[in-house]
Amino acid sequence: MKQRLRNEFYQLVREDPDIFEFIQTSSLDGVWYWNLENPEEEWMDSRFWYALGYDDDSMPQESLAWQKHIFPDDYDKTIENLQNHLIDPMYPYDQIIRFRHKNGSTVWMRSRGKIIHDKNNKPVRMLGANLDITSAMNLSEQESLLAASTRALPVGHLIEDKFGNILNANDAMANWLGYTSEEMRTMHVLDLAPDELKPKTQQMINDMGGAVVDGITSLKKQYRHKDGHLLWGLLNARIAKDQSGNVRYIVASVLNIETEKELQGQLHQKNLELMRANKELDKFAYAASHDLKSPLTGIRRLTDWIYEDCKDILPAASKRHLDLLDDRVMRMERLLDDLLAYSRVGSTYTDTQEINLEKSGQAIIDLLDGAKDFKLIANNKPFTIQRIPFEMVLRNLIDNAVKYNEDKHGVISLDYSLDGDDYLFTISDDGPGIHPDYKEKVFDMFVRLKSNDQIGGSGMGLSLVKKIVESHGGSVRIESDGDSGTNVIIRWPRSVNES
Template structure:
């Protein structure tokens, strides 16, 4: 009979839960899409509402600008109104593209049409106002002034020509009637009233009748009568312009303002209705999605509890037994029987693994005992090696130090023999004596290098500010340079705080080797440079000498190892001391070279070295390694 394993039971349970959760996700997904669509519609409506409010504000501002222009006649107000007309047209066209509501489109069309009429009437108001201003404030005053001048000239003529008193009285009455005409017209332009126009016309007729009934010859009053007739004509035109202007302002403009305000109000109302409708749809969709999500989530929760309870019954007790078993095994114990070994599912496999683990514990105990035994032996050998290294370190120091006195004695003895024997020595004896002194001198150099090597790390001098350029100047003055090899360095070498003697010894040995082994004689060159790499300086010493074969790169840093020409004197300790000093300060040294291509030595040095404390084990390991190579 087919049995489900624990793995399959767990997968089946989680599969059911997953299906419920997936159904919940689908419901939320489609609901979210619907809500997103409604929110998008609401956003579009909100955008249209904002535009509608902007249109309404622009319309109110337009009315304000038009009213201000009507009151003041300022061109700035008419220009601002024209800009608002244009802005409203553009906004309406743009807004119509952003929605698909036919009713709102119709309202926008009505507003656009009304605005077009409004703009046309406003332009008529502007032109009529300009015409009225020209007639009332320019032409009429000019004509009146000319007529008054003509009256004055005619009066002077009557005085000169000795006309009768009656003629002068008629002229004065005519002039007075004309002045009344001016007053009536001015009062009309200030406060339009039809009676004032009639009074003005009657005054003009009276003015003309007084002139015509006087005894003044017709040829003398003809020009004045014509001027008065022209004044009447221009005055009537001004009256007509005023009436037209008032009609446009008080009837047409006011009517268009009312129409635009009416449609704008309807547009706001329609936009608000759409917003409320979409908001209610969004709320309904949200409630629907929420209900479905809660139902599915509750069902998933109940299923999860049932599945978890069933799996706990099937798994928890065996797992608890196996946990206790593994805890026992983890303490190192060995079990004879493991619970659950008879099962065929994963629990049975875990029980089998526990039994294997028990067997491994037994084997591990045996290996641990053997390992402890080997560890004890290794510890003893390490202690023996440490003691041997200490003896080697002490021997190197004592040998290099104490052998110097016997060598000096041998050297002095050879000098005394040479001084005492003088010319009594045979030529062969002199050769032997010279060879003896040379061998002693060479041995002294070897012992001096060995002593220097053994001193590395023994002393702890204080740190000080070191100018590398000055340091190199001192070294160059001390280096034996019989061939005049040119030594130069970067002018921007660092000045930093470090321990001077080790750095000085490293540069001394590298520069000395570069000069000593250079085969270019006076054409020889040595160059020193520096670059900063993080918390370390990278110094380079380059020469154009014979170079070094890559097979000797490791050998040249070992004690008493020499490469190159045998005619060049040396102990073979210089680069070994360089390597030991550099590594003691945590740096590295390497060489780049090829035969006949010169050599470049690079070493790193800390920018701010820690307190010098090379422990004894480090010194012993360096010395022991070098001694092993030498042996």
């Protein structure tokens, strides 16, 4: 029956031109017929020229016509194959040729041919057929490029079927887990999961394979190395569907974050150690302050007793000496208080409260010695800030403005504005000012612009201000010409709640 149908088909092709036309248009992209006795004569099917973007009627039926559109390298290969086929008919005339399309793009053709001999076995004609394989070649080229790119990626890459069977793994993924790519193509994703994560991993596969979710984004999870130890990776995965909308593949990338996890662990440990050290330092500072204050308190009581018992017989010079001793004790106590406050900066006071400069500033002035004759001009618009450290800054700056004003009266101004995500505070006074040469030096510890006898205090006020401001992410600077007052400019970041 097979032979009968074959003969019938051949007969049909010989007798019915429509059948040949159907075969030609349905399965081929051009038939050609070449006169080897007169090589300039060649007939090219219209479908060939159509594939190159030309109208058949405008193209000459000669062999030189198609030769003008072939890539030179491929032309040489075509002639070589033709010569081999002429010498040995068993050598196939079958090659892939590139042609230049009318629009400049490349058209890939598979060209096959067969020599026809006369009764004397002389080659007289050649029959051939072309098949446009451009789409397949472009796809193959894209697949090769994608495969090369995937292999070269430093990030692990997996392709799985919708059931979690690994179809492909790039070198980065395989090497990271101690396998070869070939080994991984025989594995299931569950083989890479720690035992305790297998149920969750299976659920993720089910959800993506069943199109319940489109993918997974930035999931930190552990993978099992071939030798059994666990590694941390950052997983991103997406599903790929066919034209019918069915899930075919799960495509995943895994970034090695083992170093990041190790650093996070080290950082966490260092933070714990730092917290312990801060607690110990806080205890030490408090104990040291208390232990140092105790003898000072005893000295003060002793001077008070001496004064009470002997005030009627003490010479004036001795009374001055006792007053001076009492002043030194008070100054030492204040220094210890400032040192304790300085040691605690940055470790507490994170809560924010609503305050305004007018109320806070006036409350500070009311409590300061010698400040009753100073006038306060302040912005009374409320704002939210870490109240305790900010008022500590404000108290030190107002205290300095009062202490260093030789007239013992003056004007202190407090203002603020918003500058992006920051508060911008300006604390101004009309005192003697600070010489430009000292605008940075005054922030050092124990620095005074006047002697201890002229100005009380520990000399830590501005250094404490700077430490508090900088510990909250801000900055402080001084504007002064050294003759007419001082402006202290503070930039203080607003917290998330404030902005």
